[in-house]
Amino acid sequence: MKINVTKEWFRSRAHLEEGHEIGAGSLRHIGKPALHAVPANATADNITFGQTISLMRRKRRWTIDRLATAAEATSDELAEIEANPECVPEPSTVFSLAKVFKLPPKALMQKAGLADAASSHLREDSIRYAACSEFKEPLSADEEHVLQAVLKAMVEHTEA
Amino acid sequence: MTLNLTDAEMAALEDLAAKKDLNKTVVIRQALRLYQMVDQRLREGKKVFIEDEMTKAKSELMLL
Amino acid sequence: MEKSDIYLQRSGTREDVDAELWDDISDLHLDLWRSTWVPMLDHTVRRLQSAAVPRENWPQDLHWDWGKKTDWSRSLLTLQRFAITCGGALQGLTLVNLTKLTARLPSQRGKDLAYIEFVSTAPWNRPEIAGVQQFHGIGINMVRAAIELSRNEGFHGRIGLHSLIQAASFYSGTCGMSALGPDRHYDDLDYFEMTPTQADAFCRPA
Numbered sequence: 001m002k003i004n005v006t007k008e009w010f011r012s013r014a015h016l017e018e019g020h021e022i023g024a025g026s027l028r029h030i031g032k033p034a035l036h037a038v039p040a041n042a043t044a045d046n047i048t049f050g051q052t053i054s055l056m057r058r059k060r061r062w063t064i065d066r067l068a069t070a071a072e073a074t075s076d077e078l079a080e081i082e083a084n085p086e087c088v089p090e091p092s093t094v095f096s097l098a099k100v101f102k103l104p105p106k107a108l109m110q111k112a113g114l115a116d117a118a119s120s121h122l123r124e125d126s127i128r129y130a131a132c133s134e135f136k137e138p139l140s141a142d143e144e145h146v147l148q149a150v151l152k153a154m155v156e157h158t159e160a
Numbered sequence: 161m162t163l164n165l166t167d168a169e170m171a172a173l174e175d176l177a178a179k180k181d182l183n184k185t186v187v188i189r190q191a192l193r194l195y196q197m198v199d200q201r202l203r204e205g206k207k208v209f210i211e212d213e214m215t216k217a218k219s220e221l222m223l224l
Numbered sequence: 225m226e227k228s229d230i231y232l233q234r235s236g237t238r239e240d241v242d243a244e245l246w247d248d249i250s251d252l253h254l255d256l257w258r259s260t261w262v263p264m265l266d267h268t269v270r271r272l273q274s275a276a277v278p279r280e281n282w283p284q285d286l287h288w289d290w291g292k293k294t295d296w297s298r299s300l301l302t303l304q305r306f307a308i309t310c311g312g313a314l315q316g317l318t319l320v321n322l323t324k325l326t327a328r329l330p331s332q333r334g335k336d337l338a339y340i341e342f343v344s345t346a347p348w349n350r351p352e353i354a355g356v357q358q359f360h361g362i363g364i365n366m367v368r369a370a371i372e373l374s375r376n377e378g379f380h381g382r383i384g385l386h387s388l389i390q391a392a393s394f395y396s397g398t399c400g401m402s403a404l405g406p407d408r409h410y411d412d413l414d415y416f417e418m419t420p421t422q423a424d425a426f427c428r429p430a
Contacts, residue, residue: 012429014233016398022363023388025342186378193302
């Protein structure tokens with residue numbers, strides 16, 4: 001396919017682009033994995049539901065597609081859960097994820113913001129990060145530590 | 161290449177062409193592109209769903 | 225693969241330079257991407273990490289793998305690729321999908337369009353990465369290519385895209401596209417469309 005561009009056309013418009021960024025495209029790309037998905041200052045208290053799911057998935061070295069199959073959910077839904085801290089997941093999806101990851105359903109529901117939190121230490125803060133469906137790098141030591149603290153808090157909260 | 165279509169298929173083709181402001185050849189091309197894309201996804205082991213925007217109910221699109 | 229003669233402009237001096245638009249992304253283009261773009265992008269990532277810049281302030285496409293995008297697209301009729309070169313260097317890459325979306329603007333609802341899946345310019349053309357900009361004009365040439373593809377396919381010039389945050393003003397202001405707001409299905413990126421009338425206007429000298 002060829003296009004015919006006149007110099008007149010180009011000159012009349014080119015200067016308008018100077019200094020501008022032009023990138024376009026979905027962030028859910030096929031490509032190199034994003035860097036660590038959980039920020040360095042994450043703790044069991046401020047880690048979001050989506051980040052928790054991301055850590056649990058990556059601990060198993062699963063792609064989002066694989067988790068979607070296990071949880072009988074869609075990849076799009078899980079990608080949105082992981083990437084968008086304001087996403088409100090379907091209760092059925094949270095229950096499925098609890099079953100897949102062998103987590104207390106009630107605690108995970110509270111983490112997801114779907115049930116009244118009995119305890120303030122399961123609050124959610126919005127921390128944004130990029131997720132990639134191919135991202136399945138092993139957890140760093142810090143991420144492993146945060147994940148263990150989150151799991152411990154969920155179990156303790158359920159037993160309380 | 162000559163396409164042999166039934167009356168119902170031709171009617172559907174003409175209806176789509178009118179609604180989408182495309183000629184019939186382009187409609188056939190788009191259909192082929194979509195069919196190939198869906199087939200590729202299925203071969204990759206993925207599923208293709210249709211989701212109801214209101215109810216979020218999902219049904220799977222099957223290709224045999 | 226066909227080549228079209230286009231122009232870019234040297235930023236600062238606004239000197240016009242001859243360039244090439246290719247209607248595919250070849251292995252040579254990918255070699256150039258790997259050897260010239262990737263090292264600069266990786267360096268940018270390390271710099272941002274060292275400076276502890278919050279992730280939400282990073283350029284959003286630093287990790288795009290054009291090798292994988294190209295490989296994925298080559299087997300599918302619905303995907304068309306473009307590359308821009310100038311002076312032997314790779315300046316831009318685009319992937320367009322002919323069946324991804326139909327138009328959402330009320331006047332065009334349901335009609336087919338050429339959807340720009342991804343578009344990137346070389347890191348040395350990006351002020352937020354390089355600090356300066358070597359060339360500009362890649363964006364308008366890629367939009368023009370998408371419009372011409374749309375016309376060739378019978379879509380009358382209709383195009384659509386999801387803009388990265390930092391590029392929204394380019395698509396609304398410079399290109400004159402209609403802004404339909406953040407799309408929750410696409411990471412809340414702003415979605416833009418161009419009608420046939422807007423496409424005709426874009427293809428005329430300003």
